[in-house]
Structure formats: C-alpha cells, structure tokens
Amino acid sequence: MHSAVNPSISVDCVIFGFDGKDLMVLLIDLNRKNAANPSCREHKLPGSLILENEEIDAAANRTLLELTGLSDVYLRQFGVFSDPERIRKPEDLQWIADTYGVKVSRIVTITYYALVKIDKSILQPTVEGEVGWHRVQDIRNLAFDHKRILVNALELLTRQLLNEPIAFELLQKRFSVRQLQNLYEAILGFEIDNRNFRKKVLKFPFLKLLDEKEKLVSHKPARLYKFDKVAYEKEIKKSKLQLNFIRFF
Amino acid sequence: MHSAVNPSISVDCVIFGFDGKDLMVLLIDLNRKNAANPSCREHKLPGSLILENEEIDAAANRTLLELTGLSDVYLRQFGVFSDPERIRKPEDLQWIADTYGVKVSRIVTITYYALVKIDKSILQPTVEGEVGWHRVQDIRNLAFDHKRILVNALELLTRQLLNEPIAFELLQKRFSVRQLQNLYEAILGFEIDNRNFRKKVLKFPFLKLLDEKEKLVSHKPARLYKFDKVAYEKEIKKSKLQLNFIRFF
DNA sequence: ACAAAAGTGTTCTCGGTACACCCATGC
DNA sequence: GCATGGGTGTACCGAGAACACTTTTGT
Structure with missing residues (x-):
C-alpha cells in the first residue's frame, strides 16, 4: 500500500x-x-x-x-x-x-x-x-x-x-524594464510612473544588464536584463542586520 | 461517529x-x-x-x-x-x-x-x-x-x-509606550532609539491616550495608552489606495 | 536631594513623487 | 521623415536616524 x-x-x-x-x-x-x-x-x-x-x-x-x-x-x-x-x-x-x-x-x-x-x-x-x-x-x-x-x-x-522579487518567475529569462513594469501594472491594477519605476528597479544590484537588445520592433529597441538570483541572495544577507522599521499600512 | x-x-x-x-x-x-x-x-x-x-x-x-x-x-x-x-x-x-x-x-x-x-x-x-x-x-x-x-x-x-499591529495582543489593554518598546526590542533582538520610537508610534491615529498614569512607581509615572481597533480598521481602508512601493529587502 | 525612568526637538540624509522632452529604430 | 515606444534629470517633500537634556515622581 x-x-x-x-x-x-x-x-x-x-x-x-x-x-x-x-x-x-x-x-x-x-x-x-x-x-x-x-x-x-x-x-x-x-x-x-x-x-x-x-x-x-x-x-x-x-x-x-x-x-x-x-x-x-x-x-x-x-x-x-x-x-x-x-x-x-x-x-x-x-x-x-x-x-x-x-x-x-x-x-x-x-x-x-x-x-x-x-x-x-x-x-x-x-x-x-x-x-x-x-x-x-x-x-x-x-x-x-x-x-x-x-x-x-x-x-x-x-x-x-511588493516585498519579494517574484515578478521574474513570471517573465522570460531576458526581459525589458517595460515588460517588468507592465507586469506590475497588470497585477497591482494601477499605472506607475515610468521614470520613477526605472530609477527604482535599475538600482537593484541583482538586475543585470545584458548585451542584447530587442529585435524586430519598429521603434527604439529596449535593452534586455536578467534577474541574478545569486546576487539577490547575497544582498538579502547583507541587509538582514539593518533596521527596517514599523510600517502598518 | x-x-x-x-x-x-x-x-x-x-x-x-x-x-x-x-x-x-x-x-x-x-x-x-x-x-x-x-x-x-x-x-x-x-x-x-x-x-x-x-x-x-x-x-x-x-x-x-x-x-x-x-x-x-x-x-x-x-x-x-x-x-x-x-x-x-x-x-x-x-x-x-x-x-x-x-x-x-x-x-x-x-x-x-x-x-x-x-x-x-x-x-x-x-x-x-x-x-x-x-x-x-x-x-x-x-x-x-x-x-x-x-x-x-x-x-x-x-x-x-513590523507589518501589522499585533504587539497589542501581547500587552495588557492599557500600556505605556515604554512597555510597547520593550516588547519590540525583546522580539526583534536589538535596541531602538526611544525618541524615534515614540515619534513613530504616537503618530498612529489608533493609539489612544488614556487619562490614567502608572501608579506606585518610584519615578515619573508613564502615561497609558490603548489600542483602538476600530480606528485602525478605518485607517487601513483609507490607505488601500495609496501606492506602497516595491521594497525587496 | 537623589535616584530612576519618562518625556521632548533639531538636523541631516535619503528615498518617493511629480513632471516633460530627446533618442533610436522600422517603415 | 515620421510614427512608435525607449530612455533620461531635476526639484520638492516627508520619513528615518542620530543624538542629549529636562521633568516628574518616590524615597
């Protein structure tokens, strides 16, 4: 059995x-x-x-x-x-x-x-x-x-x-910042300012710029990034000690 | 059965x-x-x-x-x-x-x-x-x-x-700010600056000051507060709309 | 008067937000 | 050369963090 x-x-x-x-x-x-x-x-x-x-x-x-x-x-x-x-x-x-x-x-x-x-x-x-x-x-x-x-x-x-880098599980390995933003907007249900969004996410040390660009699009091709899981884990460990303060809402 | x-x-x-x-x-x-x-x-x-x-x-x-x-x-x-x-x-x-x-x-x-x-x-x-x-x-x-x-x-x-007002479940109905801080320090395992802590928590609209003070202590008696659940629920609803942004660590 | 803990204010820095224009490519 | 979306910078504001002294009570 x-x-x-x-x-x-x-x-x-x-x-x-x-x-x-x-x-x-x-x-x-x-x-x-x-x-x-x-x-x-x-x-x-x-x-x-x-x-x-x-x-x-x-x-x-x-x-x-x-x-x-x-x-x-x-x-x-x-x-x-x-x-x-x-x-x-x-x-x-x-x-x-x-x-x-x-x-x-x-x-x-x-x-x-x-x-x-x-x-x-x-x-x-x-x-x-x-x-x-x-x-x-x-x-x-x-x-x-x-x-x-x-x-x-x-x-x-x-x-x-909003609290963990899970967005990358839903995107392809290589993605543009715009695709990432679309995902956030679709799930959260509101629009996000594009300049502020880039400023925020491109600061993340685990978002690695690739050499490739978008192909076959009839506009300025977007640069592609990938999520570096190893770099993320390192970052987590560093930040464990710092004081994240109370935010109830 | x-x-x-x-x-x-x-x-x-x-x-x-x-x-x-x-x-x-x-x-x-x-x-x-x-x-x-x-x-x-x-x-x-x-x-x-x-x-x-x-x-x-x-x-x-x-x-x-x-x-x-x-x-x-x-x-x-x-x-x-x-x-x-x-x-x-x-x-x-x-x-x-x-x-x-x-x-x-x-x-x-x-x-x-x-x-x-x-x-x-x-x-x-x-x-x-x-x-x-x-x-x-x-x-x-x-x-x-x-x-x-x-x-x-x-x-x-x-x-x-750090994310929800659960501390009050562990304290007595009436408590001083110091008691609240002690609880945070005990659970989080580090010390918190007293002035900043007060500034933070006393801003919460659901922390209600009572008329009573501590009794029978051989020092300046602390003012007592209570947690107002109803006021908290209201606050939550108001804040639902606002954009809380991405913070991964 | 002294011990012991309560309570209070200022400055600096950093991150969030609002906002408008130039750039690279395909057609 | 034009349409399309990619990509960039600045100024303001609010919140967190560092930091030291006065107040009120009991003994």
Missing part, C-alpha cells in the same frame, strides 16, 4: 502566468466531456489527493509537473481550506469518486500558488478534462470553493509582488 | 506570551508522569488531532481554550508539516496511541501561532502532563519536529510585528 491515496487530504494549485498583458491562471474544464450540458460548464483549479508517504509539497509539484511539464518552478503553500461542507454538492462528490476511485467524505485541501513562464509550459491533455489558461479578471465562478481559494491567492500574490 | 477523531490531521499551536521582559511560549511537559527518567525530559507544543466535521481553525481554538481558558485570542495559521517521517520514534507513536486511543501511521499537522495576554490566561492542569510558560531563548529542543515549527513561528512573528 505504498502508493495508496490518502482520502482526506488534497492539494490545489493556483498556477499563475503572464502573457505580456494580463495575469492568467490555469484551469481545468470539468464539463469538457459532457458538453451536452454547456450551461453548467464549470472550471476548477488543478489539484490532487495526496498519496500516503508523500510530502504535501511533493504532491503539489507532482500536480504541476503532470499539467505543465514543468518541474523547477516557484511554488508556495499559502492556505488550508477545511470547511467540512466545502464539497457538498452530490455531483461534486460523484466526480471525485469517479476520478480517484475512492469513496471520500470530507477533504481538507492545502493550497499552493505557482508562478510559471507561460511560454515554457507544455500543456498536457489530461484524462480529467481540458486544461487551459484563462484571464484572471474574466473568471466569475469556479467549482467547489475554488473561487475563494483564487481570491486568497491573488491577495497574497500582490502582497508578495 | 460525529465526534470521531480524524487520525491523519492534527493542529499544533505555538502560543506566545510576553511577561514584560521576555518572549514566552506555552509548552507541555511530556515526562511529567514518569519523572523516573528525567534525562530524556521533553516538551512539546500544545496540539490535538482534529475531529471529523471540525474546521481546522476550530480545532486550534479548542486546543487553546482547553489549555488557557481563553477564547477570543489572536490565532493565525502559518504552516503545514507533512514529512511522512516527522513522527518516527517508537515512543512518540506509542505516546500518541496512548493519548488518543487510536492507531495512527502518519500525521500531517497544521500549525498556528497564538498571541495571548499572559496575565489573563488561566492554565488548566491537563491529563497530558503539565503546562507551563518557558522563555523562548532558553528552549534547546522539543519533541517530534516541534523545534522546527517553533523556529518557523518566530520568523513569522518578527515579520508580522
């Missing part, structure tokens, strides 16, 4: 991507098969019951790998959803029974958010239904309590974006 | 208090009974398996209530520990079997940290062993993987202390 599933614990992953313009999230179309009923067409977050003897982080990574073909991505646990009634509709319970072949009563789910470079992910058609990217702002409702989970993930994402 | 325990999910609570001088944490003495073996005397964090049909937050609140007699306290989920080997010693497994009367194989634990006013908490002697406050800096090791959990909680606590 070394790969039996644990029927009471699952992971759900909010997988974010950025297409250069909008924040996207990867969803699974539940009603792909029975398209006979398109009115109740619903989507869900990718997720899975965990296996016995499997770390929960490992279960999240497994889910991600199965869906996108990516293995070395930013992944962060951010919540636990445990309402005994969170999966209550008979058809929801039926769907789970059909998918995993186990009878379940109550599932506690551990939630993760992942940041991937859309261009690198190779979507695998899965047995569960079709997987696809959706603009976050278009999403009205999701199956189970997944809308709540998404909203929570978004909140954390915006907070993290 | 409406109050059966779920044998694969538990909560563990890191309960912090402040005695005016040091940061304290509430621990359970595992070897209280068999004091015959004082060399392997170990402590653990308070925790419990969850019940079926119980929200995990509710399980954490239940644990807290049973131990301290307090019900309306600051409590925040901060992690999940799921290493299948996290409880591996035979005597650990035996202890759990004895305590809950269920056979367990692997337990995933959801961790919480709580902030309580030490003076208000009424410690209940429990069947599990003796409960007591310990100075955080004195703690060398704990049972299971609880040392790791404590370290994680401490990290989060210091981060939160």
